[in-house]
Amino acid sequence: MTGKRGSKPPLVAEKRSRPAGKKRKPSKPAARRKAVPKRRGLLGTLLWPFKWVLILFWRIAWRGTVVVTLLVGIGVFYYASSLPPIDEMVDGRTRGSVTLLDARGETFAWRGDQYGGMISSDAVNENLRHAVIATEDKRFYWHFGVDFYATGAAMVRNFRNGGNPLSGAGGSSITQQTAKLLCFGRPFDPDTWENETAYEADCRRTTLWRKVQEAVYAFAMEARYTKGEILTIYLNRVYLGAGSRGFEAAAQRYFGISAVNVNPAQSAMLAGLLKAPSSFAPTRNLQISQNRGATVVRLMEEQGYLTAAQAADAQANPATLSEAARARAGGYFADWVMDSAPSYFTNDTTEDVIIRTTLDPRIQTAAEEALVWIFENKVRDGSEAQAAIVVMSADGAVRAMVGGRDLTVSAAFNRATQALRQTGSAFKPFIYAAALDLGWSPLATVVDERRCWNTPGSGNWCPSNYTNDFSGEVTLVEALQRSLNIPAVILSEEIGRDIVRMVAENFGIVSDLASGPALALGASESTLLEMTGAYAGILNGGSAVKPYGLVELRLIGDNEPLLTATGGIRERVIQESAARQLTWMMYQVVEGGSGQRAAIDGWEIAGKTGTTQGARDAWFIGFNGDYVAGVWMGYDNNTPLTGVTGSGLPAEIWHETMTRVLSGLTPTPLPMQAPAQFSGQQPGTGQGGDGLGYTPEQADGIINDLLRELLGNGG
Incomplete structure (x- = not known):
């Protein structure tokens, strides 16, 4: 055996058949192979240049989100830890x-x-x-x-x-x-x-x-x-x-x-x-x-x-x-009461306050309804004339207040308390009040004739009556009933302007009063609230009143009030008998004089009209045995009223208001005193059955006492 005997043939795969003419290509080393590019599509191709920008933005965004989330978390924790119980x-x-x-x-x-x-x-x-x-x-x-x-x-x-x-x-x-x-x-x-x-x-x-x-x-x-x-x-x-x-x-x-x-x-x-x-x-x-x-x-x-x-x-x-x-009643009244108390208890209060007032909602509604009715039925469409109404008791407790035609406003101009307007003949009762208190009789006479008065710096002042004629000799009650101007000036000059001014001021007319003879014809300015309060003094028998609306003020939860009423009846101004006779004279104004439109069937009503120079203001203020009501009418810009006097629309507004107020009530007689028959004595002597019995010496003493009081008050 040769050395090849024991050797085994190599394991070789069977030859596979190949198509003729096809030769196998030798493979290339891996390092030499080229990468085949991926297909990106249209969107990928467009975004490819911004790839690194987008990657950078993403890395910043998520890191920023983490930072913001951390800051928000810190803020939430800070606020949450500081929030008190609800x-x-x-x-x-x-x-x-x-x-x-x-x-x-x-x-x-x-x-x-x-x-x-x-x-x-x-x-x-x-x-x-x-x-x-x-x-x-x-x-x-x-x-x-x-x-x-x-x-x-x-x-x-x-x-x-x-x-x-x-x-x-x-x-x-x-x-x-x-x-x-x-x-x-x-x-x-x-x-x-x-x-x-x-x-x-x-x-x-x-x-x-x-x-x-x-x-x-x-x-x-x-x-x-x-x-x-x-x-x-x-x-x-x-x-x-x-x-x-x-x-x-x-x-x-x-x-x-x-x-x-x-x-x-x-x-x-x-x-x-x-x-x-x-x-x-x-x-x-x-x-x-x-x-x-x-x-x-x-x-x-x-x-x-x-x-x-x-x-x-x-x-x-x-x-x-x-x-x-x-x-929505009493907006003007509420504003007035708020202003009458210390601001730290009202407009600037940090406490919760309760104020009990004198407002009577029934009377307030009556006044508002009356005003609306008159302007809807008696005033031409488009008129910008305004009106105001105040109703109070004889002690000065204000029961209703309307400060203008817009009844829904708050913190608006209140013509009842803020508008200073000439009073015209509505001032005349204070002249007669002074005269009666000095012993004049309502049946005393003066001569209504053309007269002139010299006023320093202005020369002669020659007033006239509304009718531009003169009536000759008239009684005081007739002069007031017909609102004659000349007798009012004569009487004011006769008893003394200072005395007239003092009586008006003591009744509550605190605005500046004119110093010349025109004082008698209402040349001075006053507010409706002042005038109505002064007339309340006539009704209550001659004592001054301070109009008031606040009865008591207390904090919520407290039983004891912090403030109580500061208004009401004050000192006596004229004798009760004089006030009763003046009431009788003003009753004649409504019964048969310039105030007849204010008369209410079955009720005794006393009052006085007032119309100012050029008819820029028209007034009627009157009372029955229970309430005094005052009405003013005019324009805010002092434009003269057309065909309006105190005996017209103001008296009608008064009538409409008080008819509603007195509806269903038992008539109360006026506290008035008619004078005994006048026997021909001269004015101011107090003789002849005028019901007062003053001698000339007593009248002089009263005048001197009044003058001493006036001078003692700095007058």
């Missing part, structure tokens, strides 16, 4: 409220920021809770403080409408709105903000940074409070018009009930105020408020909070105002 956050007012009660103890007006007390979201009526959520934040229970979907949609709408995505339609959740109400935890600081309005405007200011703060604070509130607690803060702090802070105050203000008891229609109206509380307030425009409420009812039905039947009932029976809110 009972410290529900009352966010920087000033207090004033509730005004009428003479019966019923609320008739509110001032300041009214807060009805804390009410929780659990205690409030579910209709109200559902109305708020349906209107303001339907996903309230599902988000964590910010509804990103609603916010984005609002920004898109704003961009399309005005170009600024941050300005316009809302999108803020209830939690975000609450964050704004809390001003992100910043309390009101009078050194930083001029007033509460500026503070709230600053808190509502919308910028990108503020939106970030708002979101962070909202997240913090969601972390610190439950949904119910957040809703409680919102329901108590939100402003709902007419000075109402929170839904409890608004329910009381508009409906006279608690927020616990509101029905679906009332709930919808209240929730509808959130969009624009001042514009939609039902006390301002009930129809607009009802229309907005109807929209809220539809939202509640769409979101399943009301059945179709409940929604239909709410639409068919929209919410209406309570009687007190609907009346």
